[in-house]
Amino acid sequence: MMRFAKVFVDFEILSTASTKLSWSHFCEIMRVKTEEGRLFYAKDAVERNLGVHALRKEISRKTFERREIANFQLTEVSKVPLNAFKDPFLLDVFGLKDNYLEADLEQAILLGIESLVSASSTTI
Secondary structure: OHHHHHHOOOHHHHHHHHOOOOHHHHHHHHOOOOHHHHHHHHHHHHHOOOOHHHHHHHHHOOHHHHHHHHHHOOOOOOOOOOOOOOOOOOOHHHOOOOOOOHHHHHHHHHHHHHHHHHHHHHHO
């Protein structure tokens, strides 16, 4: 409880979130290192009505950090607005290594689509 009081100092935000989030939600959010990150995950959990398991998954996938990296790469003259990349794709399911070519990604996506099509046609 002491850590909770130190981490969530803004009573207005806390009172709004506390009506929609459980203690388990707050325990997960308290593990986030930055205040901006904690606010992002709390707001996201409220807006999307995330359960604790889904919130934990979002935190482990570093949704906030990836969004911040995407925003950082935008320039002032960019036509892409901030926070445009709200739902970035995780391509780790394709098994590509850290350095891969666009052609490798394209090939992996096509193979994935083909395997889905063949799997669905065998179940029909």
